[in-house]
Amino acid sequence: MASQYAAELCALLVEDNFGELFARIFSILQRYDRLSFPRLRFYSRLSDRQLRHGLAAMIQQHLIYHYTSYDEGVTYYEPNPQAAYYLVRSGKILAFIQDRLGKYAATVMSTIMYLGHAQISHLETLPELRSGRSEADGISDDLEGEEAEEQVNGHNVDGPIEQPALLHPTLKALASHGYLIRVRDAQFQSYADNALDAERAIKSRPDVKQMKGKRLEETVLDGTLAMLREKLDGDLTRGLMHNGLPRGAKRRPGSGSADKSARMDYDMEDEAEEENEWSDDDMGGDTTPMESGIVVRVNYEKLDVALRNRRFLDLAEVHASPATAQVYECLLRRIEYQTKQCRDSVEIPREGEEGEQYSVAIALSAVTEEVDSQLDLAGSIGPMEIQQPVSKRGKRALDEDGVNGTSHQDSDAPSRTYEIDQHLSLLSQPPYNLTSKRVVSGLITWTVEFRHLARKLRHLELERVIEARYGDVALRVIRVLHAKGKLDEKRLQEISLLPFKDLRQVLASMQSGGFVDLQEVPRDAQRQPSRTIYLWFYDPDRIRNSILEDTYKAMSRCMQRLRFERSRLKEFLEKTERSDVKGNEERYLSPAELTLLGQWRSKEALLLGEITRLDEMVAVMRDY
């Protein structure tokens, strides 16, 4: 992502969050890519002191890579555009964590983001994580997690002894979900540097030195990959999961497991957790705090997986009943625990060259366990007596409720599994194929075909853009072209059933927008226009790239607009940020100023919200 607008956007994001000094250093590094300290100072025209402090702070925030070569001993600095870009996603991530693990977890997460990376021991000393809860209580949110927290507060008000007990389970929960990883040395170097280092190390091994030709290449390649994996790996989930479930995974009230005998001890624990999410004080193994020497940071890759699942869920919610969506959520969550990243390759492979990649298979019984036992599964699918997969999505059996209730009362457990299976097969139907069924040695398992779905999301996003820009006729043409490949005008017209005039208009405007293009296939060597076939085609990869660029551009324009609007109100905003005014706005500001402040806030929120939406697009196009 070294393109112009991406670079611009990253610099703007850095500036928005950390100020001009960081932005200057960052944009210089982006322009020249890899610089030693003296060169950097020369280009940036900053004082030695500013630059040193700036660099140190930026490394702390993971905004730049550094690399010290062994031969020369010179340290080079490189920008880390990914990290800079993820600044924009912070709001989304925090909202997600708050949703999933409660407000306190979001506070912990935001503190870690604020610190860049942090030792556990340092987190323990922070006042905001201790008193964080009482503040959080003040802000009345009607969240589930909130209530649990208040409950704790009510029980034992003698805070300080009990507070660290809250921090550690939260950290553990975050770590076992994979949202936090351990910081490793190698993470501070760029991937290319790490790869080169590893390659050098492998090549210097005596047994490798004797190899030749193809065998050497293969060994080096494999060794490099293995070494990289080992060096970059900061996985904290191992040892923190029990029974494939991360700690602190929020369960809905009353979710009893089907096979109690198998996991009796864990159930005990789970039930205790249900009563009060974070009070693990009396649980033997759970109070052991995280090792205080561990340095943690946010694991954006894993969060991308989680956010992608959220996106799939949204898709399911639109096209299926709420009960089905909930079943799907359970499946996705189980899969999420075992998925580390969105895809194996760094770049999104080209359309059509992408192999299918199935997620881990989740046994049906595990999904059944996860699904809330109070959930009304029968109400939203057709009567059970007719043993066939439901063909239409969202088909509701309105008047069968009574029948269902009576017929399945007596044998509840097997029918529940069956019903969940039905829900999942409902989801596996076209057009989206949100799930797919596998039978592994007699066991029914369900998987999600991530690459297919990610592609689907991309196509939906592109289609949405095209429809918004060129109307539904264009959308139809695009779909035809996408399904049939390259077509000449006549065929296209026959298939899409559109009058020539409309078709040409729409094709012309789309061509000028770069969404479709024309290929000439001459029938003879002279390339005469009359003897040439013209084929229209639609290349999703190309469109994806250009849309991605446009999105970066739109985002950076939003940021610039925001900056401009802020500069217009600079004096006023500085006043509101004064240390005496802040927090006492009602007391110090006149009514007119208060309305102005409100207007500003909503304006800013709208622009930031727009950036968030665009980020969603970027995520679909680039990250998923």
Next chain:
Amino acid sequence: MSRFGAKKGRKLPGAEFSWETGEGGGENDTAPTPLFPKYHVPRARPLTPHEQIQVDQYRSLRERFHDGPYYSVLDSATSSAKKESAARAHFDPFHGMPSYSGKYQKKMRTVPKLVGREYVMKFFPKELWQTIQPSFKPDAAMDGYVLRIDRPGIRRGFEDDEDEEDDEAGKKGKTGEEGEAENEDDEREILDPEEEEEEIMDDDFEDDDDDMGGDYNAEQYFDGGDDEYGDDGLGDGGGGGGDEDTY
């Protein structure tokens, strides 16, 4: 058409269709450009509650960054900047003058403040270690593991430490002393604006000092800028003030 070798009287394929794009894409090439063409301005949807939460989270995190030690601007122009310098030229005479309410104004840092928290030294390149931890001695043997940075306030008052630092300053040469000077600057940054202005004058002076090599400083005649807060043993004696701040 004949130059393409096509049969006479036969039109090119598709010539019967016009390229007029209608209301969608504009006018014919020959048509005059309308002065005020209809332009549809797309409007953003209002935020959903969920998005509102995301935005609020982003804003609160950003605010934390802004209030945090790393947020730093490039140059805040003040009236105390050197004459005829670029900073002076950018000075805003309407809003830049110090006023009473200025003491509540948010102070902008020009250099990120690194002291006051722990760093894991092994994650940083060696050439920055001294910046992160001013007391770090490049010559001393170090395992490079977690180092605790003392707050300057804590260190003050221990005679031994100071002596050690004196020695250090002697040994370390330029960069080391710079580290220390930084330390003090950082400390002073949280103080009131008057102090800050002095700070800037000091800076200016120091540059000159380096150039000319003299140790007389008219601007520091009354106080060296470190009387109140900078008593750390380095600054005792007449030449001490200048010595300590030398880059």
